[in-house]
Amino acid sequence: MEIVLGSSSPRRKELMKLIGYEFVIAVPSINEEITESNPVKYVKTIVNKKGSFIANNFPTSIIVCADTIVVKNNLILGKPKNKDEAFEMIKKLQNNVHSVYTAVLIQYGKYKKVYVEKTKVYIDPLLDTEIEQYVNTNEPYDKAGGYAIQGIFGKHINKINGDYYNVMGLPINIVYKEIEKIKKGEIYEI
Template sequence: MEQQHLVLASGSPRRKEILENVGLSFTIAVSDIEEIIEEGASPSEAVSSLAAQKAQSIADRFQHSFVIGADTVVVLDGVILGKPRDKEEAFSMLSGLSGSTHSVLTGVCLMQGSRTVSFYESTSVTFYELSETEIRSYIESGEPMDKAGAYGIQGLGSLLVKELHGDYFSVVGLPVARTIRELKKFGFHAEKNAL
């Protein structure tokens, strides 16, 4: 069988690690597009569109490969929380998430040639009540600054989470089980991982 080539259109170390952990071989090609969310787009539309934009920008360079584009957003009360611009914005985001439940949506777009399949996963995450001291201490760790919603569930941010309903890996950045299943339906045959 011809060797199939998988490309991850993301520079996220978390997505890279998730795919490596299930035994996939792949190339990383980072999209340099300006991420644009259409005005009035719902969170699911926004995350699906961003994933597609990333995949498309890379798929043009890898015509015969299977390309994975993904994007993750944190949504609180219908408002998308991106990456914080500074420590004060991180504090504002974490204060809003404290003691409440929010959604984390990850959109995935798979492309191969002219074929495309897109989906998204939504996971519900509830935080403990956080004191100002806890929030400031977490911000000083530096972890929140490059992450949507100002936290990373796979790191120190795990200490903020009371409960989660849905796909943990989607919160990290890639719903891997569904992604692999969709790739298989798409015709991709993984060389050595389970399934």
């Protein structure tokens, strides 16, 4: 059974390899503009769009798609577009708690499951000079909320409540269980 990862994220690719699966990558071309204010609805909408796009090209494959956002005070933070935006995002997140939501879609034929995982992340207080130093790296610019828990910024994360891999962009336990269910023939909606 071919597995298709519908993502351009290097972290999701790394996490799929960590689980131990061989897979191909197909990058969905969809509009990810934030028009929905409810974080769960937003990530579900985006992941369903990604899944539909990939399923059109790989109708007999196991499809894995995900979308991750950071939410602070009901404000959805996507990927920063520039240094100023990255600075403002980190400034909002520092010295407080925020939530990371990842929607994961697993699809095989007519079988489709969408899960939304939530993790709370606590960030230490930061000086403006520390934020400036961080945004001058290349790390913030392709990540929701402008940081990577597994990267340079990890030293500022005090604790998390929830799935570490969810914050990286792919809750691997969910993905593993669903793919194994499909491979063992435990689903019947093909």
